[in-house]
Amino acid sequence: MSIFSDNIRFLRTQKKLSQQELADKILMSRVRYSKYEDGRSEAPYELLIRISKYFNLSIDLLLTVDIRKYPLEDVLRLPDNRIVLPVVVDQLGNNSIEIVPQKASMGYLSGYSDPEYIESLQRISLPFLTNGKYRAFPAQGDSMPPFKDGSYIIGKYIENIEDLKPGKSYVIVTLNDGISYKRFTSFNEKSITVAADNSFYKPYDIPLGEIVEIWQYASGIFPEDFEPEHFENSNVKEMLLEIRKDIRILDEKLSKTD
Numbered sequence: 054m055s056i057f058s059d060n061i062r063f064l065r066t067q068k069k070l071s072q073q074e075l076a077d078k079i080l081m082s083r084v085r086y087s088k089y090e091d092g093r094s095e096a097p098y099e100l101l102i103r104i105s106k107y108f109n110l111s112i113d114l115l116l117t118v119d120i121r122k123y124p125l126e127d128v129l130r131l132p133d134n135r136i137v138l139p140v141v142v143d144q145l146g147n148n149s150i151e152i153v154p155q156k157a158s159m160g161y162l163s164g165y166s167d168p169e170y171i172e173s174l175q176r177i178s179l180p181f182l183t184n185g186k187y188r189a190f191p192a193q194g195d196s197m198p199p200f201k202d203g204s205y206i207i208g209k210y211i212e213n214i215e216d217l218k219p220g221k222s223y224v225i226v227t228l229n230d231g232i233s234y235k236r237f238t239s240f241n242e243k244s245i246t247v248a249a250d251n252s253f254y255k256p257y258d259i260p261l262g263e264i265v266e267i268w269q270y271a272s273g274i275f276p277e278d279f280e281p282e283h284f285e286n287s288n289v290k291e292m293l294l295e296i297r298k299d300i301r302i303l304d305e306k307l308s309k310t311d
Contacts, residue, residue, distance in 0.1 A: 056119055058092040063121050064108050065090070078228055078263070079103045080162075099163060106265050107228060148177035150207060153232070155191040162231050165266060179207075181273055186210040189274065190224045190232050196249035197222065197234050204275050206234050208254075208268025214240065217267065223247075224268040227259060234270075253297050 065075050076086040080103065088094040092246060096104070105112045114120065151174040153161050164170030177189070189207045192200035200206060208224040211217065222236045225247065235247035245264070248256035 055092050057096065057116050058090055060110075060115050060118075060120050062090050062106060064110070064132075073205060080109055080228065103228065109262065116226055149178055150182065150187045150189055151176050152189045152205065153191060155203070160229070161190075161225065162265065166224065179272070182207065182209075187271060188268060190268070191233070193232075194232060194252050196251045197236075198250060199275075200234065200273060204273060207269045207272040207274065210268040211269050214245070214261070214264070214267065217245065222270040224266075224270070225259065225264065226266040226268075227263045228265060229263055253301075 065072070068075075070078075072087055072090065073083040076083040078156050079086070079100070081100070085094075089096045089100070097299065100110050101115065105115060108115075110120070151163075151171055179187075179212060187207055187209050189205045192204040192206055193202060195201060206224055209221070217223065217237045217240065219238055220236065222234065226232055233247075235249060238246045238248050240246065244258040244260045246256055246258050248254070
């Protein structure tokens with residue numbers, strides 16, 4: 054056994070998770086995970102990063118400190134208990150805006166804290182986005198119009214979850230869902246609640262332990278073939294969405310009476 058093995062076993066039991074449940078949350082098989090918890094294999098750096106993010110503990114603490122000997126709440130409040138965000142700068146020392154490729158949610162989830170991966174991304178600079186760290190993420194689906202497939206959302210990195218503002222929209226990177234773009238509504242001790250601008254989709258909660266990164270909306274990049282009829286048909290689309298919403302509400306009422 055090792056300090057790391059003891060620590061992840063302790064953290065898992067504190068969250069009252071089975072090996073299978075934790076393995077699912079960090080995107081691996083239970084058999085593989087059990088080898089690390091039993092000390093039969095050494096975890097590669099990409100797994101260390103995932104576990105570190107999931108438990109909100111730095112890799113240094115996971116590998117070198119027997120956290121069973123200290124109150125867990127005190128360990129989580131240590132000032133250096135965090136992972137530094139990789140940043141790419143240009144020749145003048147200015148921050149560049151990295152562009153995460155389309156349909157690369159899982160790829161980004163594996164490389165978001167790897168400097169080599171971040172260095173490999175294409176980059177742009179925008180003169181009006183200079184105060185803070187920015188990154189461009191691909192838009193997917195129809196939950197946050199007018200963004201659609203082919204669009205990019207430029208977000209500003211948010212370091213503290215307490216800085217989230219109700220009504221503002223954010224790119225949220227999570228262990229289970231990868232990259233999503235939603236509007237923040239509220240938070241509590243265990244989760245945050247987000248909602249889509251498309252009223253057909255219900256608000257939902259995201260557990261704090263699943264959150265990897267949060268980026269506040271700063272600007273958008275639309276594809277060249279962004280058709281004017283997208284707006285011309287908006288009233289029809291809104292009407293259809295309202296009909297779908299009414300049907301959903303009716304189904305819920307009928308299910309309650311059964």
